[in-house]
Amino acid sequence: FGLIIFRQLKNLPVHSAMREISELIYETCKTYLITQGKFLLILEIFIGIVIVIYFGLLQRLDAIKVVIILIFSLIGIGGSYGVAWFGIRINTFANSRTAFASLRGRPFPAYSIPLRAGMSIGMALISVELFMMLCILLFIPGDYAGPCFIGFAIGESLGAAALRIAGGIFTKIADIGSDLMKIVFKIKEDDARNPGVIADCTGDNAGDSIGPTADGFETYGVTGVALISFILLAVSHPATQVQLLVWIFVMRIMMIIASSLSYLVNEAIARARYGRASRMNFEAPLTSLVWLTSFVSVALTYIVSYFLIADLGDGSLWWKLSTVITCGTLAGAIIPEVVKVFTSTQSGHVREVATSAREGGASLDILSGFVAGNFSSYWLGIVVVALMGAAYGVSTLGLGALMVAPAVFAFGLVAFGFLGMGPVTIAVDSYGPVTDNAQSVFELSTIEQIPGIKEQIAKEYRFDVNFETAKQLLEENDGAGNTFKATAKPVLIGTAVTGATTMIFSIIVLLTAGLTRNLDKLSLLHPQFLLGLITGGAMIYWFTGASTQAVATGAYRAVAFIKANIRLEGVERASVTDSKRVVEICTRYAQKGMFNIFLTVFCSTLAFAFLEPFFFIGYLISIALFGLFQAIFMANAGASWDNAKKIVETELREKGTPLHDATVVGDTVGDPFKDTSSVAMNPIIKFTTLFGLLA
Numbered sequence: 182f183g184l185i186i187f188r189q190l191k192n193l194p195v196h197s198a199m200r201e202i203s204e205l206i207y208e209t210c211k212t213y214l215i216t217q218g219k220f221l222l223i224l225e226i227f228i229g230i231v232i233v234i235y236f237g238l239l240q241r242l243d244a245i246k247v248v249i250i251l252i253f254s255l256i257g258i259g260g261s262y263g264v265a266w267f268g269i270r271i272n273t274f275a276n277s278r279t280a281f282a283s284l285r286g287r288p289f290p291a292y293s294i295p296l297r298a299g300m301s302i303g304m305a306l307i308s309v310e311l312f313m314m315l316c317i318l319l320f321i322p323g324d325y326a327g328p329c330f331i332g333f334a335i336g337e338s339l340g341a342a343a344l345r346i347a348g349g350i351f352t353k354i355a356d357i358g359s360d361l362m363k364i365v366f367k368i369k370e371d372d373a374r375n376p377g378v379i380a381d382c383t384g385d386n387a388g389d390s391i392g393p394t395a396d397g398f399e400t401y402g403v404t405g406v407a408l409i410s411f412i413l414l415a416v417s418h419p420a421t422q423v424q425l426l427v428w429i430f431v432m433r434i435m436m437i438i439a440s441s442l443s444y445l446v447n448e449a450i451a452r453a454r455y456g457r458a459s460r461m462n463f464e465a466p467l468t469s470l471v472w473l474t475s476f477v478s479v480a481l482t483y484i485v486s487y488f489l490i491a492d493l494g495d496g497s498l499w500w501k502l503s504t505v506i507t508c509g510t511l512a513g514a515i516i517p518e519v520v521k522v523f524t525s526t527q528s529g530h531v532r533e534v535a536t537s538a539r540e541g542g543a544s545l546d547i548l549s550g551f552v553a554g555n556f557s558s559y560w561l562g563i564v565v566v567a568l569m570g571a572a573y574g575v576s577t578l579g580l581g582a583l584m585v586a587p588a589v590f591a592f593g594l595v596a597f598g599f600l601g602m603g604p605v606t607i608a609v610d611s612y613g614p615v616t617d618n619a620q621s622v623f624e625l626s627t628i629e630q631i632p633g634i635k636e637q638i639a640k641e642y643r644f645d646v647n648f649e650t651a652k653q654l655l656e657e658n659d660g661a662g663n664t665f666k667a668t669a670k671p672v673l674i675g676t677a678v679t680g681a682t683t684m685i686f687s688i689i690v691l692l693t694a695g696l697t698r699n700l701d702k703l704s705l706l707h708p709q710f711l712l713g714l715i716t717g718g719a720m721i722y723w724f725t726g727a728s729t730q731a732v733a734t735g736a737y738r739a740v741a742f743i744k745a746n747i748r749l750e751g752v753e754r755a756s757v758t759d760s761k762r763v764v765e766i767c768t769r770y771a772q773k774g775m776f777n778i779f780l781t782v783f784c785s786t787l788a789f790a791f792l793e794p795f796f797f798i799g800y801l802i803s804i805a806l807f808g809l810f811q812a813i814f815m816a817n818a819g820a821s822w823d824n825a826k827k828i829v830e831t832e833l834r835e836k837g838t839p840l841h842d843a844t845v846v847g848d849t850v851g852d853p854f855k856d857t858s859s860v861a862m863n864p865i866i867k868f869t870t871l872f873g874l875l876a
Contacts, residue, residue, distance in 0.1 A: 182441055183305030186297050187271050193278040193294070194642055198626040203277035205757075206618065209383040209764050210269045213351070214262075214391065220772055221258055221343055227783055228254060228339055231872075236328055246325050250332040253317065257336025257402070260313055261395040264306045265344055268394035269386045271298050272611065276618035280626070283619070283654045284638065286647035288461040289452065291619070291658050296467070299611035300444050302394055303604030304437065310401045311433050318430070327413060334399075334406040335871050341399035342782075342864035343775055345392040346728065349857035351771035352388025353732045355380035356856075357849045358739030358763065364842050366749060370830070371624035374752055376759035377743045380767050382621045387771075388856050389614035389666065393673075396864055397607045400676055401600055403867045405429070407683040408593045410874075414690045415584040421493070428489050429597070432506070435485050436478060440604035443474035463661035464525065467609055468517075474602035475514035479507050482601070494583055504575050505591045508568045509598020512675065513606060517668030519564055523557040524667040524820035526660045526828055530556070534825035535833075535844060542839070543846035546825065550847060554818025554854075558810050561671055565809075569595055569679070585696055586686060593683030599676040610669035613662035620655045627753055653831070660827040667820035670860055674812045677863040681805045681870045685798065688873060692794050702795040713789070713799025720785060720800075721807040724778065724865060725815070725858045731774025732853040739766050782865060786872050801873055805866050812862035819855025822847040 195203075229251055237247045275298035282290035313333065321329050359377035362368060371378050408429055416422050451466040486503040493499060523530045530553040538546035572591040580587030600606070628634055628648075635646045693699045705711050746759050790797045826844035829835050 183301040183303075183308070186301035187274075190271060190274045190278060190294065190298055190301070193282070195277045195281045196626070196628060196638065198628050198631060199277040199280050199622050202622045202625045203273045203618075205379065206276070206382045206386065206622075207269065207273040209379060209761065210273065210386045210391070213383060213387055213764065213768055214266060214269065216768055216772070217344060217347060218262055220347075220775070221262065221340055224339060224343060224779055225255065225258060225336070228335060228872075231787070232332060232335075240328075242325060242328070246328075249321070250325070250328050253329045254332040254336035256313065257333040257338070258340040260309060260402075261337045261340030261344060261398050264302070264309060264398045265391040265395045267305060268302045268390045268611065271301050272386055272390045272615050272618070274298070275615045277622050279615060279619035280622040280655065283623070283651040284646045284648070285644050286459070286650040286654075288458060288463065288654050288658070289455045291616075291654050292451070292455070292461065292463050292466060293448070295612045295615035295619070295658075295662070296448075296470075296608060298615055299608030300604060302611050303397075303607035304441060306394060306398050306607055307401060307433075307437055307603045310398055311430070311437070314402065314405055315430065318426070327410070330406050330409055331871065331874055334403050335868075337399040337402050338864060338868040338871050341395040342861070342868045343779065344395040345864050346778055346857075346861040347771040347775040348387040348392035349853075349861055350728065350731045350735065350774045351767045352384030353852040353857050354735035354739050354767045354770055355384035355763065356852050357732070357736040358743055360845055360849055361740055362743060362747065364845055365744065366747065367837060368749070369624070369836070371621040373625045373627055373754040374747065374749055375743065376746060376755040377739060377763050378621060378625060378755070379760035380739070380763040382618050382625075383764055384767065385614045385617045385621075389617070390611060392860065393610050393669070394607070396673060396860070397603070397610070399864060399867065400673055400680075401603060403684075403871060404593075404596050404600060404676060404680040405433070406871070407680045407687070408590075408597060410687040411590055411593055411683050412584075414687050415586060415590065418583070421583055424490060424493060428486065431485060431489060432482065432597075435481050436601050436603060439478040439481050440474055440602050443477045443602070444470065444605065444608070447473050463658050464521075464527075464664060467612065467661065467665055470605060471514050471517055471602070471609065474605045475510055478510050478601040482506050482510065495579055498579060498583070501575050501578055501580065502594065505572045505594045506598040506601065508572045509595040509679075510601035511598075512564070512568045512595070513599050513602055513672055515564060515568075516561060516671050516675065517665070519560055520557065520668045520671055520817060521664060522560075523553045523817045524824060525664045526824045526832070531821050531824045532828065534821050534847065535828045535840075538825065538843040538847065539840050543843040546822065546843050546847035547850055550818045550822040550825070550851060553821040554814040557817035558814040561813050562810065565675055585690070589683055589686040592679050596676045596679035596683065599672055599679065606669055606672055609665040613666035616655070616658045616662035620659050623652065623655055625754070630753070656827070656831045660824055660831060663820060663823050663827060667816060667855065670816040670855070671813050674809060674816075674859075674863050677866045678805045678809045681801070681866050684870045684874070685801050685805070688801075689798060692798070699795075703798065707795060709793045709796040710799040713796040714803040716789065716796075717800040717803025718807040720804060721811050721862070723781070724862075725811060727778050727781070728774065728858045728861060729853045731770060731777070732857055735767060735770030735774070738770065739763055742766060782869060783872070786869050790873060797873065801870055804869055808862040808866050812859040815854040815859035817855075819851030819859070822851035823855065
């Protein structure tokens, strides 16, 4: 499915001027990704040493088994890296095709192409992940399949963390460097003379395509490993273990089928409704896709569970377990709706940000964004509590006969359900970087200035060009992309927290010999546990500061270079040399920031694990909870600032005014909020928890 769409997108019509720009973006992305690949291998050395010490020296596994575990950790890294590469390739096909399709003046192709690219990534990503995990399950002997799962998960988690954090730093250095030139030199968005624009386009892919794709790949693997670990530790009967493991893997296959069917149906409906329309609400078909997939997934969950586990327990557990997964699946649809209340261009909160900026400038713009971010954290927290509470209620209805702590298994299934429409979640998240790049490709191609371009397109492609309508459509579509990028982030961070909860409990089961001793140490009355809770919260704020500092330092260097080298007279485009120099600055500071963060997380996890086991448990719990709310607040505050700027540009059409300048400043504050610090919480939480299994 994914590869078929890949070929279809590659063969779509595109003007050579636009194709040249998208290929230049791809080449810079490729250079960045090759550099990151070398960096990942250096980081793997640290992880490999710990794996060898733990499994070889402490667990005393045979050398060949330790080598196989190391190989699977490399396969995990390779999986994250490979799907990230696939993501940038298809997105850089889609961006120029979307820009060219908009010249027809019809909105539907501008919506359809980015979504098709996203579905291609989502379907390929989930299928590759599932295939790799099935290979471990089917072909690795049972006595060390578990360690191989852990090695694989740690590898993909390391890859995701590095690509997500470094990508988030890169993209926001470039974005801030490019955006501030609009204020300094009063130039338009994506002005081809700005050397920072190519780096910004590369950053859109590094931060919003490479990072999320690797993150999504890792999320599915780590959530599966968390459930597998729990089942093996908390379920005593081997036959029940096998039955539950088979059920989980079949459910994953079902989720892929549900997403593909829902996409095809929704696309047919959208084409019939908007295919010939001159205007459309770009968010509407994306919203309907999310809800349709949710309902189809829920229905198939009950049907498949009935046929697979109808005889499990007392005969009623099939619908109880299905109901628990349904809580997570519904969360995948409800959470985006709540997020849109605080981040959509149609929301009252975002309009308040834009209105505040008119009279209060950047100061009130920023304060209003803080309001939206804080309120969103509260309401999303309540939604998560309600759904996890419902899952807990169902878990009390007989699951205790199969396992210890059934509530924890229920929370893990909620995380599993979060990902129930995984390809669609990845697709709407990938929609944003394509729409953002399409706008840039349009401007950078300077297609409007090509002599005789209207006649050429009419002759070769047989349609009349409407440049002004095309620009308006691309800007409106970019607003929808911003919104749906924002909706995917809380889903992924929620998955990280609920999945981490399950994994932390697996560690607790090991430390307490199956919940038979040391339970008093899991209490606020145990000083080390309380100190661990405090330390975990502190670490989240260190991480936020370190990632934002990396952006600020790199952006300073990028802004200084661009201001010194930008040429506005007598040139149509910035030189390729200057553009590549900005990319180099972004890459260098992204790697410095990532290495600093990695060393701190790596060393802290090892040190705190050796300090005292229950201190470490408190530390892990605290990182998950503090990280959840910090990430939601920062992601949604940043999105509200971004879309407030979009309202000023597309609806009010006040580019170049003091109002626009104020919202640009707010957007640059929100850049590291939404696309660096917040999104990187997800892999950091999971990497720390996974690594804790070894430590």
